[in-house]
Amino acid sequence: MICKYDKKLILEDGSVYCGTGFGCEKEQAFEIVFNTSPVGYQEILSDPSYTDQGVVMAYPLIGNYGIAADDFESRTPTMSAMIVREYCPEPSNWRSVMQLEEVMKQYGIVGLSGIDTRKLVRHIRDYGSCRAMITDISSDTAEAAMRLKAYQMPTDAVSRVSRKKAECYKSEAGNFHVAAIDCGMKENIIRSLVRRGCDVTVLPWNTPARDILALNPDGVFLSNGPGDPEDVPEVINTVKELHGRLPIFGICLGHQILSLSYGAKTYKLKFGHRGGNHPIKNLSTDKIEITAQNHSYAVNLNSLQNTPLTATHINLLDNTVEGVECLKDRAFGVQYHPESAPGPQDSGYLFERFITLMEEAKHHA
Numbered sequence: 001m002i003c004k005y006d007k008k009l010i011l012e013d014g015s016v017y018c019g020t021g022f023g024c025e026k027e028q029a030f031e032i033v034f035n036t037s038p039v040g041y042q043e044i045l046s047d048p049s050y051t052d053q054g055v056v057m058a059y060p061l062i063g064n065y066g067i068a069a070d071d072f073e074s075r076t077p078t079m080s081a082m083i084v085r086e087y088c089p090e091p092s093n094w095r096s097v098m099q100l101e102e103v104m105k106q107y108g109i110v111g112l113s114g115i116d117t118r119k120l121v122r123h124i125r126d127y128g129s130c131r132a133m134i135t136d137i138s139s140d141t142a143e144a145a146m147r148l149k150a151y152q153m154p155t156d157a158v159s160r161v162s163r164k165k166a167e168c169y170k171s172e173a174g175n176f177h178v179a180a181i182d183c184g185m186k187e188n189i190i191r192s193l194v195r196r197g198c199d200v201t202v203l204p205w206n207t208p209a210r211d212i213l214a215l216n217p218d219g220v221f222l223s224n225g226p227g228d229p230e231d232v233p234e235v236i237n238t239v240k241e242l243h244g245r246l247p248i249f250g251i252c253l254g255h256q257i258l259s260l261s262y263g264a265k266t267y268k269l270k271f272g273h274r275g276g277n278h279p280i281k282n283l284s285t286d287k288i289e290i291t292a293q294n295h296s297y298a299v300n301l302n303s304l305q306n307t308p309l310t311a312t313h314i315n316l317l318d319n320t321v322e323g324v325e326c327l328k329d330r331a332f333g334v335q336y337h338p339e340s341a342p343g344p345q346d347s348g349y350l351f352e353r354f355i356t357l358m359e360e361a362k363h364h365a
């Protein structure tokens with residue numbers, strides 16, 4: 001296959017990578033990050049946590065198994081761009097209903113292929129996540145770099161991706177009722193709760209605590225989502241009001257919000273964790289879980305000292321905090337994704353833990 005370069009990627013540090021466009025054709029600025037997962041490009045593309053980000057896929061062949069109708073993590077993918085070594089326009093998979101590129105065109109997601117993604121990933125690891133832009137190869141690089149410099153990373157992503165109205169999902173058993181605060185909630189979290197007998201009411205991100213309590217749920221779930229957790233002080237305050245009232249479970253952004261609500265601090269990692277094989281140690285069992293991850297921010301370990309939280313899980317690659325809990329309040333959170341699709345599934349037990357806490361709280365009431 002002969003590829004003609006028609007687009008270029010410009011990074012904030014001035015480096016330029018030439019490639020071939022696919023998906024939506026437009027100039028697009030974003031924060032550039034990388035994901036090392038060998039499978040799951042559809043789930044990554046539709047995970048709302050990637051809003052305003054351009055994702056470099058470290059795995060070299062993307063698009064080869066197409067798009068499956070049931071595998072979306074959201075109804076409206078909001079990722080800015082996907083950057084790949086090789087894009088495969090001819091998927092081979094009985095579940096596939098369309099090409100990856102068709103979804104990208106439908107939702108305005110820019111694609112760039114033919115990139116030396118091994119070099120680019122190393123570059124991001126050395127330099128850190130930064131702003132970047134995909135533009136036409138013919139555009140003036142110096143002028144494009146100026147436009148990129150002027151580009152401000154948005155801080156309102158959660159309000160854009162959250163549901164505007166409450167939605168109810170019924171389970172067969174209906175054993176528990178979970179109120180979920182939607183900051184950009186992945187569909188597979190809803191499926192994971194419903195499959196375990198939880199009815200789930202998914203609420204807009206800015207639902208006040210009194211409205212949540214008025215639903216009389218058995219537990220509150222805090223979802224994953226895009227951006228800096230400090231950009232949503234409203235949610236942090238809501239969670240503060242819920243402390244000790246109901247069991248709380250937070251995933252990723254939800255875990256960061258939970259930690260902030262107890263007075264812990266968060267900070268931005270140099271290039272984040274995005275992939276499907278991050279080893280985590282559960283500090284109470286000493287067991288290692290292989291986990292899926294997608295985050296830029298993390299909870300500062302030392303900042304837990306003056307809070308009622310304790311660290312429950314630790315990342316074995318860089319010792320960052322991966323889980324916290326407040327036993328007396330039946331509240332806990334994890335930085336990684338127990339719901340992860342297409343896997344790994346080592347951490348699915350965390351949903352059972354949430355159910356146990358809801359059971360205990362019911363007994364106590």
Ligand SMILES: NC(=O)CC[C@H](N)C(=O)O
Nearest residue numbers: 224225227252253296297
């Ligand atoms: N997947 C998530 O919820 C990501 C959380 C947050 N936006 C971060 O990047 O750290």
